[in-house]
Amino acid sequence: MQSTADVAILGAGPAAIAAACALRRLGHSVVLVGRSRTAAVEGMSERTLTLLRQNGLEAAARTVRGAVERTGTWAGEAVAGGAEYIVDRAELDAALLTDAHCAAVSIRAERALGYQSRGALWTVRTESGELHCQTLIDARGRRAQRPVRRGPELIAICQRFRLQDANCSFTRLEATAHGWCWLAVHRGMGWLQVMTSRKAPSLRLGLRQHLAAFLAQTPQMAALLCGALPLGEPVARAATATLSAELRRCGAQRLGDAAAALDPLSGQGVYEALRGAHIATAAAHTYLRTRQWEPIGQFLSERMSELWERRNATAALHYQRQAQRTPTEFWSVAAAQYPALDPAHARASEATSLAWRPVLNGMCIEQRRVLVTPRFPRGVWQLEDVDLPELIELLNTTGGDIACASRHLSRPPQMVVRAVQWLRAQGLRVAPDAPPPAAGNGIGAPI
Ligand SMILES: Cc1cc2nc3c(=O)[nH]c(=O)nc-3n(C[C@H](O)[C@H](O)[C@H](O)COP(=O)(O)OP(=O)(O)OC[C@H]3O[C@@H](n4cnc5c(N)ncnc54)[C@H](O)[C@@H]3O)c2cc1C
Numbered sequence: 001m002q003s004t005a006d007v008a009i010l011g012a013g014p015a016a017i018a019a020a021c022a023l024r025r026l027g028h029s030v031v032l033v034g035r036s037r038t039a040a041v042e043g044m045s046e047r048t049l050t051l052l053r054q055n056g057l058e059a060a061a062r063t064v065r066g067a068v069e070r071t072g073t074w075a076g077e078a079v080a081g082g083a084e085y086i087v088d089r090a091e092l093d094a095a096l097l098t099d100a101h102c103a104a105v106s107i108r109a110e111r112a113l114g115y116q117s118r119g120a121l122w123t124v125r126t127e128s129g130e131l132h133c134q135t136l137i138d139a140r141g142r143r144a145q146r147p148v149r150r151g152p153e154l155i156a157i158c159q160r161f162r163l164q165d166a167n168c169s170f171t172r173l174e175a176t177a178h179g180w181c182w183l184a185v186h187r188g189m190g191w192l193q194v195m196t197s198r199k200a201p202s203l204r205l206g207l208r209q210h211l212a213a214f215l216a217q218t219p220q221m222a223a224l225l226c227g228a229l230p231l232g233e234p235v236a237r238a239a240t241a242t243l244s245a246e247l248r249r250c251g252a253q254r255l256g257d258a259a260a261a262l263d264p265l266s267g268q269g270v271y272e273a274l275r276g277a278h279i280a281t282a283a284a285h286t287y288l289r290t291r292q293w294e295p296i297g298q299f300l301s302e303r304m305s306e307l308w309e310r311r312n313a314t315a316a317l318h319y320q321r322q323a324q325r326t327p328t329e330f331w332s333v334a335a336a337q338y339p340a341l342d343p344a345h346a347r348a349s350e351a352t353s354l355a356w357r358p359v360l361n362g363m364c365i366e367q368r369r370v371l372v373t374p375r376f377p378r379g380v381w382q383l384e385d386v387d388l389p390e391l392i393e394l395l396n397t398t399g400g401d402i403a404c405a406s407r408h409l410s411r412p413p414q415m416v417v418r419a420v421q422w423l424r425a426q427g428l429r430v431a432p433d434a435p436p437p438a439a440g441n442g443i444g445a446p447i
Helices: 014-025 046-054 058-062 089-102 201-205 207-215 219-224 269-290 294-325 329-341 343-349 388-398 402-409 413-425
Strands: 004-010 030-033 041-044 065-074 082-088 106-108 112-118 121-126 129-138 147-150 154-162 170-176 179-186 189-197 229-238 242-244 252-254 353-361 364-372
Touching (some): 004 014, 004 121, 004 269, 014 089, 030 129, 041 179, 041 269, 046 058, 046 269, 129 269, 170 219, 179 219, 207 229, 252 269, 269 294, 294 353
Parallel strands (some): 065 170, 129 252
Antiparallel strands (some): 065 082, 170 179
8 A cells, every 4th residue: 555645635525536636637646545424415506516527526426416496485585596406425425436546546445543744744644554745635524623713503403305206306495593404305315404503402302303393493394395204313414614723834734624614504615625626736736846835825824714704704694684584593693603703804905006925827826916906805916818917017107008018918909908997897097098006006016
């Protein structure tokens, strides 16, 4: 069994396997240490399915069922109709391992017990021994976290069912006075997920009784499950949104739920795990080439803070809407907790300026000059293929001459015009019909 590798990846979920396959495709030796164990059914959007395919995770994509009709009520209003895919996580995770095999990832189907750095190398302790690597990705899910921020304390109790109508397929979301629930049905097989506070009194009665008590609050959901046969025992899943402490150590990073586990209401956990895998791949690839961790660590840290704030802001809106309709303890506490996590969105006051920041360029993380705006506090360095700081400077020095900027940047004038329109939409006074911003306000000033 391989005991040294360029990259060790801990975990066997979507984040770990997407990163492992991508790093293999870039030519790195990869050892994945993980055993999958998620027994659940989850919903997926079209864009998550697209990402699975774009990551070459074809076996995994084939396990996705649907799309099925999505309905429900939230804050007393019908949930905007649409479609949702359904995935059985045991099937998905088994297929992910098939994809990893096909990508020639070396797999150790065992638990990782811990890791530490020794000089320039990392040592991973596993159930069967040690593994040495140059860079490490911890993608062991939410349980591997050391949380520093927490959303409302939530727990999901889930039950599988067989419905009487073997042909029906749909998903439904319902908010009640004391929580929310999601039912996914595909060809008569159902999965009910009931989300409440971890302190809900009915939990003390036992999981079955808790489900029954919850269904009594939602006649629509109870009617859909009328005559359905429960299969197996209910299971509990920790569901509190949590942000982990950063590793802050050269060459090691957390990925997916191990970095930030989002509120399941977002339904985008797998999507963010796959998107994060792309960034983690670029980070490991860049580190193996440059041996410089500082810009990579800064990039990962800023991106994670932004993701956490953005997703919590969305969750806060949903919880606040429902809290206005049913101001019970559950909704009031949840609605108050999310905004409190990111007080006043401190960074939103960031002034518009040019700055050097680490950015993702293809599969490399590198320092670039970026345009920082209140809306884009991490900065934007290019639009389509136009370097924005360079464009701003050209517009400054030529009095807003688009043709001249187009020639200097070797980009078609239409592309430059679109970039200029975008800059103006951000509130920047740039060409064509506005004077260039004065030097000294940050824009166009020498960097
Ligand atoms: C109740 C609930 C409902 C959700 N519903 C949805 C939904 O509908 N749609 C959606 O997109 N997302 C949903 N999510 C979120 C989604 O499950 C996660 O965001 C996603 O699975 C994250 O992927 P990951 O690879 O980071 O972690 P995981 O999928 O958790 O994978 C971690 C892997 O690491 C393995 N592992 C753990 N410890 C060790 C160890 N010591 N050594 C080796 N391996 C280890 C685990 O067995 C697992 O295979 C939900 C989450 C919850 C809690």
